[in-house]
Amino acid sequence: MVLSTIVKSIEYMLKRPYTRLVPAKSKPFKTERLRGAHILDMSKCTGCSMCQLVCPANAIDMVEVEGNYPQNPRRRFPRIDLHKCTYCGLCVEYCPFNALYMTSITGFELYTRDKKTTLKTPLELSKVDPSLITVRREMLAVKEVKPGG
16 A cells, blocks of 8 residues: 555656646636626715725725715725735625625736735726626625525
């Protein structure tokens, strides 16, 4: 038994390494209800900081934005660091005003070596195409299961 393991190990050491190349322009993996980059609806956000409070990765902080926002007199909106974000969706689930959504933009589209570009301001979060929304708060809601049915 031990001898066969040693023989197998020596065989593997003498083989050339095998590496499978990934195409440079392969399409990202997409599924229904995929949790990707965020969209912020600035007309709904009140600056309550609930998203910041529930974020387990501390990827969200509130920043001031210039402009007139009647529903948000302090003009404080979430800024999300996509480098820290775990894409758990808690910010979307706990937002009391449905101001945050998640899109299908993930993986290859978000990857960058420059960490400064992963910090998305509220204005950048609000410019994403709404047709990419894949996760809304109501999709994350836990349904109560009744006993016996």
